[in-house]
Every structure is written in structure tokens, then in C-alpha cells.
Amino acid sequence: MSIEIRNVSKRFGDFQALRNVNLDIESGELVALLGPSGCGKTTLLRIIAGLETADTGNILFSGEDTTDVHVRERNVGFVFQHYALFRHMSVFENVAFGLRVKPRSLRPGESQIKQKVMDLLKLVQLDWLADRYPSQLSGGQRQRIALARALAVEPKVLLLDEPFGALDAKVRKELRRWLRRLHDELHVTSIFVTHDQEEALEVADRVVVINKGQIEQVGSPQDVWDHPASPFVYGFLGDVNLFHGRAHEGEVQVEGIRLQAPEHSAVQDSKALAYVRPHDLDISRFTPGASGIVATLTRAIVVGPIARLELEPTDSNPDNPGSGTIIEAQLPAQQFRDLGLHEGDTVVAQPRKARVFVEDWVSP
Ligand code: ATP
Numbered sequence: 562m563s564i565e566i567r568n569v570s571k572r573f574g575d576f577q578a579l580r581n582v583n584l585d586i587e588s589g590e591l592v593a594l595l596g597p598s599g600c601g602k603t604t605l606l607r608i609i610a611g612l613e614t615a616d617t618g619n620i621l622f623s624g625e626d627t628t629d630v631h632v633r634e635r636n637v638g639f640v641f642q643h644y645a646l647f648r649h650m651s652v653f654e655n656v657a658f659g660l661r662v663k664p665r666s667l668r669p670g671e672s673q674i675k676q677k678v679m680d681l682l683k684l685v686q687l688d689w690l691a692d693r694y695p696s697q698l699s700g701g702q703r704q705r706i707a708l709a710r711a712l713a714v715e716p717k718v719l720l721l722d723e724p725f726g727a728l729d730a731k732v733r734k735e736l737r738r739w740l741r742r743l744h745d746e747l748h749v750t751s752i753f754v755t756h757d758q759e760e761a762l763e764v765a766d767r768v769v770v771i772n773k774g775q776i777e778q779v780g781s782p783q784d785v786w787d788h789p790a791s792p793f794v795y796g797f798l799g800d801v802n803l804f805h806g807r808a809h810e811g812e813v814q815v816e817g818i819r820l821q822a823p824e825h826s827a828v829q830d831s832k833a834l835a836y837v838r839p840h841d842l843d844i845s846r847f848t849p850g851a852s853g854i855v856a857t858l859t860r861a862i863v864v865g866p867i868a869r870l871e872l873e874p875t876d877s878n879p880d881n882p883g884s885g886t887i888i889e890a891q892l893p894a895q896q897f898r899d900l901g902l903h904e905g906d907t908v909v910a911q912p913r914k915a916r917v918f919v920e921d922w923v924s925p
Contacts, residue, residue, distance in 0.1 A: 562623045562636075562717040562750050563588045564609065569618035571604055571774075578604045580774045582618070589748040591741070593761035596771035597797065602754040605771070606720050609752065611635050622717070638716030638749075640707045642723040646695040652706055653678055653691040659714040681709040684743070701725075701732040705739075712747070721753035725760070733757075737764050758798045762786060770794050792918050795836045802842070802888050808833040808919045818853055820915050834918045839891040841914040844870065846900060846907075853911035856888060858902055868897035872910055 564586040571579040579601045586592050594602040607613035609620055611632035620627045627635060646655045656678045660669055669677065682688040685705040695703060704724055711719060725733045741764050744751055755761050761768045762782040770777045770785060778790040789795035806815030808831045813820045815835045847855060856872035872888040890910060902908065
């Protein structure tokens with residue numbers, strides 16, 4: 562089932578939680594709503610579900626307006642971060658619940674319920690736990706049962722709100738892959754909320770980045786990673802160094818180095834921001850005349866195959882209010898060892914790749 566979100570806004574008192582949100586989700590897509598805490602992700606999910614009403618705008622399921630459709634009739638399955646399975650019911654009964662409470666005319670017979678529940682438990686690979694109670698399950702197992710329970714009523718849409726939020730990092734990773742595989746098998750239109758960019762980029766067909774109640778960017782994981790539409794998206798998706806500089810005649814000068822200006826920046830004299838990921842900095846031992854940012858290596862941490870460095874720029878640039886702040890760099894551990902560097906050494910950092918945003922600049 563496709564979902565269209567049209568001009569949705571929502572206020573709580575004076576607080577604007579969602580501002581004119583528009584989004585089309587295709588049938589069978591797995592979409593992540595990604596953003597920082599409080600940006601409005603859950604509110605949007607609850608509006609889609611019918612648990613919350615929008616102040617303006619509407620939600621269409623397969624082209625049909627859902628405004629007057631009750632939550633129970635929307636054919637939506639939910640999984641929440643702390644999904645309360647019924648404690649007094651076995652795993653089997655938890656999954657069977659949605660089928661047993663159907664109106665008599667739609668309720669399957671006992672043998673069909675049994676078949677269906679066991680099929681679902683096999684699908685989530687937990688059929689061997691059918692007789693256990695929720696208190697006897699791990700957190701990861703509980704979330705898989707919660708998903709089986711949501712799927713039992715054959716929802717047209719699956720909504721997941723931080724489904725793995727309460728689990729430890731290793732289990733989260735396993736469940737992410739598992740969710741992706743399950744989705745590839747079932748193709749239920751699914752929307753999941755997360756504030757974890759790695760989770761969104763790894764699992765979703767498309768990522769919707771939300772900031773302060775507004776959509777900042779929609780795109781495939783590759784798209785948003787390679788071409789962040791705004792400084793916010795760039796900073797939110799991963800570690801980043803921010804340099805201040807000037808754009809002039811199509812060129813950007815940052816910390817005494819030249820970077821390519823974005824195509825649209827024909828601006829004569831503008832403030833520029835350059836974003837450089839730690840792994841996009843080339844590091845070499847300082848030699849006089851070397852081009853790049855001259856800095857002192859203040860800290861080096863080598864963990865497994867990766868060396869993480871902290872650098873302190875040595876000459877402060879009057880154009881750069883951010884200079885003096887720490888620069889983070891990341892390189893393969895072996896390459897770091899080959900450089901023979903020690904803390905206190907002077908190095909040169911040269912951006913291999915940078916994303917430059919040019920702002921309109923008004924001279925003071
Ligand atoms: P988190 O990741 O922390 O859950 P979120 O992006 O899901 O955040 P929402 O739960 O959608 O954010 O909340 C968005 C904003 O709206 C928050 O500032 C929240 O405090 C506010 N808000 C949400 N529900 C209500 C409510 N019922 N009454 C008042 N304010 C609310």
C-alpha cells in the first residue's frame with residue numbers, strides 16, 4: 562500500500578512539532594525517519610497510524626484519504642521500543658492475540674490460528690520459544706516476537722518506532738540485518754523511526770532526514786551520504802570537521818588551503834563553510850612549504866585497524882573563528898605506523914574531499 566503525506570503540520574501548545582511535511586512512500590518500501598531527539602519523528606509516525614490527528618494536511622493510503630478512518634481500520638501494525646508483550650501470555654498466545662480478537666465473522670478457526678502463529682514464529686526464527694513467557698526471553702527475542710505479533714493480522718503498513726532502541730549494540734546490529742531480510746521476503750510497506758544514522762543507512766530503501774519538524778532531505782542511503790543537502794544533514798550523518806573560510810571568484814580559501822567551490826557559488830565574497838570527514842584528511846609529517854593545515858598531533862588512539870588522531874592547528878587564521886579547535890582525523894593503523902609519528906609532532910592535514918557550503922556574506 563502506498564502512503565502520501567500531504568502538508569502535515571502539528572502544534573503542541575506553542576510548540577510547532579511538524580511543519581508542512583510532504584512525503585510519498587511507495588508500496589513495499591522500507592523508509593527510515595531519521596533525526597535527532599525531539600525533531601518530530603514519532604509524532605509523524607503517530608499521525609500516519611491515526612493515533613494522533615494533524616492540525617492541517619492529510620494522509621492518503623493507496624490514494625484514499627484516511628482522515629475519517631479509525632486507527633483499528635487502517636490495517637497498520639506497530640512495533641515500539643518498549644513493546645509490552647502480555648506478561649501472562651505465552652509467546653504463542655501473544656502472537657495469536659490479534660487473530661483471536663477479530664470480529665467473529667473474520668476470526669480464523671483454531672487450527673488456522675495455530676498454523677499461522679507457528680509460521681510467523683518460524684519466520685522470526687523463534688518457533689522453539691512458543692511455550693515460553695516474555696520474562697523468559699532476551700530483549701532481542703522480545704522485539705522479534707513483537708514483530709511477529711504485529712504481522713499476524715497481515716497489516717498493509719508496518720510502523721516501527723525505535724524498535725531496537727533499548728537493545729545493546731551487538732544485538733541491534735543483528736536485528737537490523739534480520740529486519741532487512743524479513744522485509745525483502747514480505748514487502749510490507751514499512752516506516753521505522755530511528756535517531757541512529759548507521760541504522761537508517763544500513764536498513765532503509767530511502768532515508769528521510771528530519772530536523773525541527775521539517776524534512777531536510779529524502780534520498781537513498783547512498784544519496785544522502787554522498788550528497789547531503791544541508792550542513793545539518795552533513796553533520797548529522799557522521800563525524801565531521803567544520804572549517805570557516807571565504808569564497809571568492811569561484812574559489813574557497815579555508816585555513817590557507819584552496820578548495821573547490823560549489824558550482825552555484827558565483828558569489829563574489831561570501832562566508833564559506835567546509836565540511837571534511839575525518840577519513841577524508843590526508844596526514845603527512847610536516848615539511849616546510851607543504852600545503853595544508855599545519856597542526857600538532859595532540860593525541861593518537863589506535864584501535865584494531867584504525868588510528869584516530871586529534872590535531873591542534875598551530876597558526877591561527879584570523880578568518881577562521883573556529884581555528885584553535887581540535888581537528889579529528891582517521892586513517893588506517895598501518896599507514897599511521899608507517900608515518901612514525903608521535904604525540905607532539907607537527908603534521909600537515911590536507912583535505913582530500915570536502916563539502917563546501919557558501920553563505921551570503923555581508924561585510925561588517
Ligand atoms: P525522540 O527520538 O526523542 O522520541 P522524536 O523526534 O520522536 O524524538 P516527538 O516525540 O515526535 O520527537 O516529539 C516532537 C516534539 O513534540 C518534542 O519536543 C516533544 O516534546 C513534543 N511533543 C510530543 N508529543 C507531545 C504532547 N502530547 N504534548 C506536548 N508536546 C509534545
